[in-house]
Amino acid sequence: MRVIAKAALTDFWSRPGHADSERPLKSWYYEAFHAKWKSPAEVKLRYPSASILKDGRIVFNIAGNKYRLVVRIVFEWEVVYIRFVGTHRQYDQIDPESI
Numbered sequence: 156m157r158v159i160a161k162a163a164l165t166d167f168w169s170r171p172g173h174a175d176s177e178r179p180l181k182s183w184y185y186e187a188f189h190a191k192w193k194s195p196a197e198v199k200l201r202y203p204s205a206s207i208l209k210d211g212r213i214v215f216n217i218a219g220n221k222y223r224l225v226v227r228i229v230f231e232w233e234v235v236y237i238r239f240v241g242t243h244r245q246y247d248q249i250d251p252e253s254i
Contacts, residue, residue, distance in 0.1 A: 156189075214251055223241060
């Protein structure tokens with residue numbers, strides 16, 4: 156899969172107080188980059204705790220559920236768009252289905 160906006164991940168883990176997200180976000184990126192997901196069900200098989208939303212959006216729990224990552228996957232194009240990465244508090248302030 157092509158992962159669009161990796162800079163959003165690096166920007167996040169570079170912020171003060173979020174250094175502990177670097178390793179899990181890098182791990183997620185590596186897996187997503189090498190994945191051949193064809194459907195939300197395939198993502199769910201690999202990440203059982205992920206939340207499948209409408210319009211190809213998926214919410215991943217990062218660093219033991221300390222952080223949230225929202226992506227939009229266009230399976231036909233094999234593209235993952237990073238839409239949001241943040242803390243639970245920040246996540247509670249957004250609408251993951253429209254971000």
